Amino acid sequence: MTVLRERTLHDPCTPFAVLDYSKMSRNIDRLGTRAQKLGVTLRPHLKTAKSIPVASSIFAGGAGPITVSTMAEAEAFADAGFKDIVYAVGLAPDKLDRVFNLLVRDVDLAVLVDSRQQAEAINRLTAATGQRIPTLIEIDCDGHRGGLEAGDPELVQLGLTLHGAGNFRGVLTHAGGSYSARSQQALVKAAENECDVANRAAEMLRNSNVPCSVVSIGSTPTAHTAMDLKGVTELRAGNYVFFDLVMAGLGVCETEDIALSIVVTVIGHRHDKGWTITDGGWMAVSRDRGTENQRLDQGYGVVTSLGGAVVEDLIVAEVTQEHGILALRSGSRADVPHFAVGTRLRVLPNHACATAAQHAEYEVVRLETSPGDKSTSGATIDAVWPRVSGW
Amino acid sequence: MTVLRERTLHDPCTPFAVLDYSKMSRNIDRLGTRAQKLGVTLRPHLKTAKSIPVASSIFAGGAGPITVSTMAEAEAFADAGFKDIVYAVGLAPDKLDRVFNLLVRDVDLAVLVDSRQQAEAINRLTAATGQRIPTLIEIDCDGHRGGLEAGDPELVQLGLTLHGAGNFRGVLTHAGGSYSARSQQALVKAAENECDVANRAAEMLRNSNVPCSVVSIGSTPTAHTAMDLKGVTELRAGNYVFFDLVMAGLGVCETEDIALSIVVTVIGHRHDKGWTITDGGWMAVSRDRGTENQRLDQGYGVVTSLGGAVVEDLIVAEVTQEHGILALRSGSRADVPHFAVGTRLRVLPNHACATAAQHAEYEVVRLETSPGDKSTSGATIDAVWPRVSGW
Numbered sequence: 001m002t003v004l005r006e007r008t009l010h011d012p013c014t015p016f017a018v019l020d021y022s023k024m025s026r027n028i029d030r031l032g033t034r035a036q037k038l039g040v041t042l043r044p045h046l047k048t049a050k051s052i053p054v055a056s057s058i059f060a061g062g063a064g065p066i067t068v069s070t071m072a073e074a075e076a077f078a079d080a081g082f083k084d085i086v087y088a089v090g091l092a093p094d095k096l097d098r099v100f101n102l103l104v105r106d107v108d109l110a111v112l113v114d115s116r117q118q119a120e121a122i123n124r125l126t127a128a129t130g131q132r133i134p135t136l137i138e139i140d141c142d143g144h145r146g147g148l149e150a151g152d153p154e155l156v157q158l159g160l161t162l163h164g165a166g167n168f169r170g171v172l173t174h175a176g177g178s179y180s181a182r183s184q185q186a187l188v189k190a191a192e193n194e195c196d197v198a199n200r201a202a203e204m205l206r207n208s209n210v211p212c213s214v215v216s217i218g219s220t221p222t223a224h225t226a227m228d229l230k231g232v233t234e235l236r237a238g239n240y241v242f243f244d245l246v247m248a249g250l251g252v253c254e255t256e257d258i259a260l261s262i263v264v265t266v267i268g269h270r271h272d273k274g275w276t277i278t279d280g281g282w283m284a285v286s287r288d289r290g291t292e293n294q295r296l297d298q299g300y301g302v303v304t305s306l307g308g309a310v311v312e313d314l315i316v317a318e319v320t321q322e323h324g325i326l327a328l329r330s331g332s333r334a335d336v337p338h339f340a341v342g343t344r345l346r347v348l349p350n351h352a353c354a355t356a357a358q359h360a361e362y363e364v365v366r367l368e369t370s371p372g373d374k375s376t377s378g379a380t381i382d383a384v385w386p387r388v389s390g391w
Numbered sequence: 392m393t394v395l396r397e398r399t400l401h402d403p404c405t406p407f408a409v410l411d412y413s414k415m416s417r418n419i420d421r422l423g424t425r426a427q428k429l430g431v432t433l434r435p436h437l438k439t440a441k442s443i444p445v446a447s448s449i450f451a452g453g454a455g456p457i458t459v460s461t462m463a464e465a466e467a468f469a470d471a472g473f474k475d476i477v478y479a480v481g482l483a484p485d486k487l488d489r490v491f492n493l494l495v496r497d498v499d500l501a502v503l504v505d506s507r508q509q510a511e512a513i514n515r516l517t518a519a520t521g522q523r524i525p526t527l528i529e530i531d532c533d534g535h536r537g538g539l540e541a542g543d544p545e546l547v548q549l550g551l552t553l554h555g556a557g558n559f560r561g562v563l564t565h566a567g568g569s570y571s572a573r574s575q576q577a578l579v580k581a582a583e584n585e586c587d588v589a590n591r592a593a594e595m596l597r598n599s600n601v602p603c604s605v606v607s608i609g610s611t612p613t614a615h616t617a618m619d620l621k622g623v624t625e626l627r628a629g630n631y632v633f634f635d636l637v638m639a640g641l642g643v644c645e646t647e648d649i650a651l652s653i654v655v656t657v658i659g660h661r662h663d664k665g666w667t668i669t670d671g672g673w674m675a676v677s678r679d680r681g682t683e684n685q686r687l688d689q690g691y692g693v694v695t696s697l698g699g700a701v702v703e704d705l706i707v708a709e710v711t712q713e714h715g716i717l718a719l720r721s722g723s724r725a726d727v728p729h730f731a732v733g734t735r736l737r738v739l740p741n742h743a744c745a746t747a748a749q750h751a752e753y754e755v756v757r758l759e760t761s762p763g764d765k766s767t768s769g770a771t772i773d774a775v776w777p778r779v780s781g782w
Contacts, residue, residue: 013462013782014483047712069674069713071404089713090658092405092670093733114659117732138659145714146659146668176711267481268505268529268537277537279483283460284782287678287745320567321438321744322460322480323536341508342484353712354678358748360781390751391404391675 007381009306012363014265014344015284017355019362019385020308021057023259024241028058031223031240038229043067043086043216045238048353051362052080053385054241067236071098076388078107086110086216088172088236090138090146093121103131110134110169110214114147119158123165134169135162136214141197142177142190150200159210170214171201174236178221180293184251191222199231224252242352245302249294255302255310260356261346263306263363264324266339273327274336275317278345280324285316285347288354300324301347301355307379308346308367311337316347361386398772400697403754405656405735406675408746410753410776411699412448414650415632419449422614422631429620434458434477434607436629439744442753443471444776445632458627462489467779469498477501477607479563479627481529481537484512494522501525501560501605505538510549514556525560526553527605532588533568533581541591550601561605562592565627569612571684575642582613590622615643633743636693640685646693646701651747652737654697654754655715657730664718665727666708669736671715676707676738679745691715692738692746698770699737699758702728707738752777 009018035042044058047069055066055077065084068074074085075098083106087099091111102109113119113135122133137158140147148155162168175194181187194217202212217229218236220243229235242260243253264280282300291298299315303326313332318325324347328334339345349355356362365379400409426433435449438460446457446468456475459465465476466489474497478490482502493500504510504526513524528549531538539546553559569581585608593603608620609627611634620626633651634644655671673691682689691707694717704723709716715738719725730736740746747753756770 013486013489015782089670090668092656092658094656095404098404115732118658121733140661143664145711145716146661265483265485267483267509270531270537273534277481279480279782282679282745283748287680288673289678320536325536341506342512354673357674391406391670 009263009363009365009379009381010344011381012263015262015280017359017362018261018263018346019364020259020261021364021366021382023257024054024057027240027243027253027257027259031237034224035235038226038235040229040232041065041234043234043236044241045069045088045236046073046077048238048356049241050356050388051385052077052388053383055080055082058241065234067238070391071095072390073388074102074109078102078105083107086112086136086172086236088112088174090114091118091122093118096121096125099133100125100129100131103133108134110136112136112138112172113158114138116158116161119161122167123161126165126167132166135167136170136172136216137162137201139171139173139197139201141173141175141194144176145174147173150197150204155201155204156208156210159205159212160208163210168210170212170216170233171198171205172214172216173198173201175217175219175222178219179246179250181221181250187221187225187250188227191226194219194222195226195229195232202231220247221250221252239352242356244290244349244352244355245298246290246294246351249291249296249298255348258348260352261304261348262301262355263344263346266341266343266345268341276326276339278324278326279322280316280347281322282319283321284358285319285324285349286351286354286358287319288349288351290350297329298350299329301349304346304348306344306346356387359387360389400654400754400756400770400772401735402772403654406653406671408750408753409652409654409737410755411650411652412755412757412773414648415445415448418631418634418644418648418650422628425615426626429617429626431620431623432456432625434625434627435632436460436479436627437464437468439629439747440632441747441779442776443468444774446471446473449632456625458629461782462486463781464779465493465500469493469496474498477503477527477563477627479503479565481505482509482513484509487512487516490524491516491520491522494524499525501527503527503529503563504549505529507549507552510552513558514552517556517558523557526558527561527563527607528553528592530562530564530588530592532564532566532585535567536565538564541588541595546592546595547599547601550596551599554601559601561603561607561624562589562596563605563607564589566608566610566613569610570637570641572612572641578612578616578641579618582617585610585613586617586620586623593622611638612641612643630743633747635681635740635743635746636689637681637685637742640682640687640689646739649739651743652695652739653692653746654735654737657732657734657736659732667717667730669715669717670713671707671738672713673710674712675749676710676715676740677742677745677749678710679740679742681741688720689741690720692740695737695739697735697737747778750778751780
């Protein structure tokens with residue numbers, strides 16, 4: 001009998017992405033419980049994890065409802081049995097053939113529009129094929145992206161156009177502005193505003209005899225802050241499954257909650273500059289600088305031991321394609337730690353969506369179930385979970 | 392007989408990466424001719440293109456020499472017949488097994504070190520297996536990353552250690568600081584300095600009876616600026632194959648030379664803000680802001696028509712994961728152009744290495760061979776070239 005040696009975090013070639021299943025489960029439970037208490041359906045946005053096993057973990061074997069950011073995600077999750085999907089990016093009309101192909105497979109895929117051109121393209125397809133295409137209208141709640149404003153008369157026109165062809169389903173908004181909130185109070189306000197704007201838009205449509213069965217809101221910060229979601233039918237959030245330094249900086253989670261990290265290896269030093277150089281450059285951690293304008297700028301990520309203990313004040317200060325330069329944050333009085341060449345460390349991401357996107361798969365560990373630092377630092381890899389890529 | 396309709400830039404689902412073969416060929420010829428005149432071997436860095444057909448285009452069917460940034464590239468290019476390779480990132484000792492596996496397949500793979508720990512790990516493997524491991528010592532020429540300084544006594548120690556085991560081959564430096572040069576004069580200085588520092592390091596080793604057969608320098612800016620490369624044996628550059636807005640900002644190329652772009656589709660507008668919204672977010676163009684500190688900040692990229700004509704002052708001003716917001720650069724007096732929903736546009740990248748890394752493949756066109764704007768805008772796709780990914 002061959003005894004296969006366990007794979008641990010010392011084994012895969014660095015850099016690679018690690019997913020801490022224990023932390024992820026806690027994050028999933030936290031928002032799941034919250035949504036239940038608020039009496040609203042949680043429709044997780046899978047643009048962060050882009051992984052079928054992660055989706056299965058969220059639903060404990062169930063199958064949705066979910067949100068996606070690309071048609072490639074919609075197709076991959078539909079193939080895996082997730083058949084209640086919102087594609088939450090404004091529809092490019094030439095993607096309608098792929099939408100149609102899913103709808104005729106009995107996938108309940110809703111699309112998003114904010115213009116007459118999009119609505120007309122949708123209605124033309126319905127006229128030609130008889131296939132209804134569930135459509136949400138994007139509502140702008142904070143001026144950060146697309147969408148119609150709640151008071152815009154165009155909203156009713158668009159609702160009537162879609163409803164006339166049996167294609168209207170509801171309204172959707174996203175408080176993207178909440179990512180740059182500077183206080184808990186600002187987050188609470190963003191959450192209230194997101195809910196109010198969506199409800200006003202829905203009301204405006206109903207007043208014009210356009211039935212609006214879906215009122216969809218959500219962003220990870222507002223989903224964790226909202227106190228009253230009266231009128232809202234579903235809550236979308238994606239980042240909460242992993243969390244990241246931006247969310248920690250906003251106070252939405254603690255650094256200890258971050259479930260995604262990148263394992264890197266020390267490849268050199270510049271002792272004269274206090275630098276430790278690793279093989280984790282922007283290719284591994286991404287170019288995202290999401291904490292740049294927060295109170296605490298985390299560079300390109302916070303450094304921890306392989307076991308997950310944060311190294312005081314040590315951040316990824318600079319990156320090139322395949323090099324990460326670790327240094328103490330400016331003003332730190334900590335001693336420069338010494339990590340010998342070959343030492344493995346981990347980097348917590350600024351922005352989990354961007355960092356995860358640099359990798360094809362996750363090495364899944366249950367760090368918190370291993371007792372003591374010795375075992376956690378060499379935590380056993382339980383599984384390798386692939387990501388969906390492309391568009 | 393079935394007549395297959397040609398695929399054009401109107402066909403693939405957006406966003407996708409386009410490689411203009413005509414521009415790329417011109418860029419390849421330009422530096423190839425330059426290297427020949429300077430009497431130095433060009434060893435292209437394939438970390439930008441990461442594509443075997445691109446490498447084949449550079450060598451017109453020949454096979455190297457090449458530079459790579461990951462062992463995954465080394466293995467993929469070796470499999471494709473490129474057997475003279477420099478792996479130009481400081482070696483993590485636990486990657487030595489993969490290095491060994493290529494060396495025993497008669498791939499001439501040289502590795503890079505700047506510390507005794509790395510050299511000793513290399514020598515131990517040679518002692519255990521008899522396999523020589525060609526090793527370059529990294530020299531720091533401008534303080535931007537790792538490497539030993541040319542005058543550091545450790546350099547000779549390291550050279551002697553490696554030479555004693557038959558593993559020393561030469562020195563390598565990279566003027567990464569040239570990317571932030573502010574003038575042609577600064578570029579010329581960076582190029583001279585890169586050459587001088589490498590030669591001084593080589594001389595120091597030779598004076599201690601360590602034969603130094605390779606003196607390797609290069610970065611795309613300095614490779615296009617260097618006037619005299621006496622003593623240098625090889626020139627590395629990678630970005631030059633595609634070029635990008637950072638290089639155009641440095642004056643190393645023209646905007647018209649940029650061979651890589653991303654095709655995106657208009658999905659909406661915010662007329663009140665002068666915004667055009669596309670499906671090309673940071674997932675498609677990357678988070679790289681390489682032009683941020685140049686004279687002309689290009690946001691997340693310059694917008695062109697599908698045919699490649701630059702739209703006056705229109706840049707990708709902001710990005711989220713799957714949304715790009717196009718707006719006139721601040722201070723522009725141009726009229727806001729109107730592109731209907733569904734219009735395809737192209738985005739020229741800040742940093743070709745980072746933007747290309749967001750895609751799994753290139754749609755290859757020969758835009759310049761098509762006469763007139765009508766044909767170029769719907770240019771025929773001649774091939775789809777895959778990229779190497781991972782580590």
